[in-house]
Amino acid sequence: MSKPAKPFVPVAVLEAVADYFKILSETSRLQILQSLRSGSMNVMELCEATGLGQANLSKHLKVMTQAGILTRQARGTSAYYNIADPLVFEFCELACGQIGDRLQQQAKTFLQAAPFPPNDRTANKTTQSQKTTSQKTPSQKTREKAPAPTSHIRN
Amino acid sequence: MSKPAKPFVPVAVLEAVADYFKILSETSRLQILQSLRSGSMNVMELCEATGLGQANLSKHLKVMTQAGILTRQARGTSAYYNIADPLVFEFCELACGQIGDRLQQQAKTFLQAAPFPPNDRTANKTTQSQKTTSQKTPSQKTREKAPAPTSHIRN
DNA sequence: CGATTAAATAACTATATAGTAGTTTAGTTT
DNA sequence: AAACTAAACTACTATATAGTTATTTAATCG
Numbered sequence: 001m002s003k004p005a006k007p008f009v010p011v012a013v014l015e016a017v018a019d020y021f022k023i024l025s026e027t028s029r030l031q032i033l034q035s036l037r038s039g040s041m042n043v044m045e046l047c048e049a050t051g052l053g054q055a056n057l058s059k060h061l062k063v064m065t066q067a068g069i070l071t072r073q074a075r076g077t078s079a080y081y082n083i084a085d086p087l088v089f090e091f092c093e094l095a096c097g098q099i100g101d102r103l104q105q106q107a108k109t110f111l112q113a114a115p116f117p118p119n120d121r122t123a124n125k126t127t128q129s130q131k132t133t134s135q136k137t138p139s140q141k142t143r144e145k146a147p148a149p150t151s152h153i154r155n
Numbered sequence: 156m157s158k159p160a161k162p163f164v165p166v167a168v169l170e171a172v173a174d175y176f177k178i179l180s181e182t183s184r185l186q187i188l189q190s191l192r193s194g195s196m197n198v199m200e201l202c203e204a205t206g207l208g209q210a211n212l213s214k215h216l217k218v219m220t221q222a223g224i225l226t227r228q229a230r231g232t233s234a235y236y237n238i239a240d241p242l243v244f245e246f247c248e249l250a251c252g253q254i255g256d257r258l259q260q261q262a263k264t265f266l267q268a269a270p271f272p273p274n275d276r277t278a279n280k281t282t283q284s285q286k287t288t289s290q291k292t293p294s295q296k297t298r299e300k301a302p303a304p305t306s307h308i309r310n
Numbered sequence: 311c312g313a314t315t316a317a318a319t320a321a322c323t324a325t326a327t328a329g330t331a332g333t334t335t336a337g338t339t340t
Numbered sequence: 341a342a343a344c345t346a347a348a349c350t351a352c353t354a355t356a357t358a359g360t361t362a363t364t365t366a367a368t369c370g
Contacts, residue, residue, distance in 0.1 A: 022180035030169040
């Protein structure tokens with residue numbers, strides 16, 4: 001393999017970006033962020049909210065604080081953590097939207113490929129869940145309201 | 156540790172979001188995305204552009220394709236890959252901006268904590284890099300134009 | 311100062327995965 | 341059909357790190 005062509009952006013920058021996303025690529029950390037969304041919490045409170053162990057929490061909190069995503073404030077024997085980088089919620093919201101869109105597309109693909117005609121399947125489902133005698137209109141409404149994953153920024 | 160409080164968002168959703176960020180949390184993958192930004196490329200071309208090995212590339216490309224971020228099109232013996240999810244560039248741009256802001260803040264912290272007065276240090280640096288006789292105006296300009304990492308979406 | 315509690319840290323294990331070398335598969339040409 | 345090349349896949353290693361147990365540190369109170 002020859003040397004890479006001149007990169008558009010220094011690899012060091014890409015590394016920093018990758019590091020940023022790495023921090024967000026853990027469910028536990030997203031749970032922490034979700035819990036802190038509504039306001040400052042200490043470690044014990046975060047333990048209860050997330051179900052994570054204290055030592056594990058401390059570890060994650062340290063990483064996130066050093067990365068500048070959280071701030072820490074010691075008060076007595078407690079340490080309170082707060083969101084320092086609200087951009088993370090925007091990231092999660094965008095990602096949720098994208099994943100939802102993709103699931104919708106996949107659902108559509110499966111419905112079209114199903115051995116039953118889409119209308120038969122959809123109507124069957126709609127009739128059960130909505131208990132309406134109308135088969136055409138509800139089936140269209142159900143399609144439009146296909147559930148995208150709700151963003152975790154909403155309490 | 157007691158059971159977690161009712162989460163705001165199902166853990167399954169957070170897991171999907173974490174998976175999405177995990178894909179972006181690798182420098183190699185960001186290099187691939189950067190290369191594909193300007194248009195479709197086959198694997199050999201991506202090898203040259205990124206300096207990554209062919210087998211490694213294939214692996215990453217498969218993951219990203221299955222995740223819906225890339226599309227693959229076989230043409231003859233070649234496989235061409237294309238960006239399917241342009242949102243990734245928005246993510247990277249936002250992350251770059253955030254990292255840049257943070258670096259600026261850190262720089263400011265260091266400059267204020269330095270044993271030398273900030274103006275003396277900045278003026279010294281500016282004189283060397285810009286070779287102007289003016290010491291006040293350039294120093295302020297340099298401050299305002301402190302380099303944020305450029306986003307990799309710009310060619 | 312000793313006791314208590316919250317939080318951080320150290321040491322360890324299990325798991326995931328990037329990267330590599332080797333091999334197989336797929337498509338094309340002669 | 342054989343030869344060639346691009347790309348995918350397999351098997352392996354090295355590395356990073358989440359999660360856990362145990363311990364230490366920090367703050368407070370009696």
